[in-house]
Amino acid sequence: MNDEKRFELYEKLYFHEVEAREKISSRLQIPLALLLSITSVYALLVKGVSFENGSFWNLCFGGVFLISLGFFITSLSYFVRSFYGHTYEFIPSALTTENYRNQLIETYSAYSECDELVKRHFNDYLFRYYNECSSANTAVNDKRSEFLHKCNTYLILTALPLATAFLIFTLSGIDKNTIEKEYKVQISKPIELNSHKSPLKINGNFDVTTLEVDFSADLKELLNERKAKTFNATATADTTTKENP
Template sequence: MDKKALFTLYRELYFHEMDVKEKLVARTQISFAIVVTAFSVISYMLRMLDFSSNFYAITFFIIFVSISTLILFASIWFLVQAFSWRHYRGIPSPEEVDQYRTKLIKYNDELHAYNEENPNNHQEIDDVDDVMESYLYDKFKFCSTYNTKVNDGRSGFARDGFKWILSALLPLSFASGIFITTDLDTSSPRKELLIKDANVATQLVQLTKQVELLKSETSKLKKESIMVYAQKVTLPLIASESCNIKSETALPAGEIKNE
């Protein structure tokens, strides 16, 4: 295989590795989406878990959920490594290539002038196209080799992360099976769900206090009215009794005068 064939191979390999880079990003994002979905399922089951249900079912459910959560955290570490490793090498931009070619042409012109002034110390002049081809050959070779190593490392992390995700789905499926079969969901229609509204409860407490206060005030008013009524009834009786006593005491005096 000659140099031109190798140049074509390195160029194709370079663009292939750049395409692999984009595919790795997409693969990692899909894996992250699976992890987020798994955590959403876990958070829902924990939020709706009925702790008054079967003790053994709840225990096994929490064990499987804990195992799945730990494995998912391990998968996140691998996925972060696969997603954050982005140090790639790229070929020079067209502007940089053109500047390099311009420098080569200028350097050859200077060599031509030098050779004309110093024929006894003639310097060899390289062809610009050959130099440019070697320059791009080296760049494609270096970049494709470096990017291949980077993609291999990222692919390994992405593959390990996906393996950990698959491992986490097994205990999660067991936990979901227990959650469904043993009816641990508090929102299940087969259960009587007691809905407690904090605001309503607070208002009921305040209303109860006001009713009790009203009752106490009413009882006080009743007692005061009874006392007033008793006083009104007692005063006429006392006045009549005093009049009777005065009349009884006056009769003997009249009898004495008549005698």
């Protein structure tokens, strides 16, 4: 292979690795969407599960949930490593390259073979950058592709126990929405107790576990009447006893 073909080869390799960089970035969008979706499922399960009973299904749910969470964290770490922390090498800008070419012309302007020398050294300049940059970018893209592959692998492993945990959550009755609840009723307005003989009205409110009652005048009067009747009956009985010893 002559120098011209080698130059074309390294040039193609350089642009191939630059294009692969963009493809890998596009491929990262799919696992990102899956990671966000799985995070939403985790939030739903954690918010809805009830561990009050401590039943066998609670233990099963907690076990598969933790396994899935471990795989999820591993997948997330590989995603971050594939997405961030990589440096690519690029050939100098067009202005820098053109300035170097002008320097070559000034350097070899006194030689009779100026054009040939400028062309040869300029090609060597480009060849060196294509070679070094493509080699460095190949190593970076290979590493990113490996991390992305492991990220997808652990995403699949995450989904299996997560699906099991979701089935346990749905069918075993550990969902908070399916458990019978005790409701606390707070009475904040006056309550009325009606009797067919003598209507009574009680004004009061509940404070924690204590009922504070504000007796109305009708109720007080009724209680006083009952006390008076009881006192009269007791006095009558005592008088009868004295008259008939």
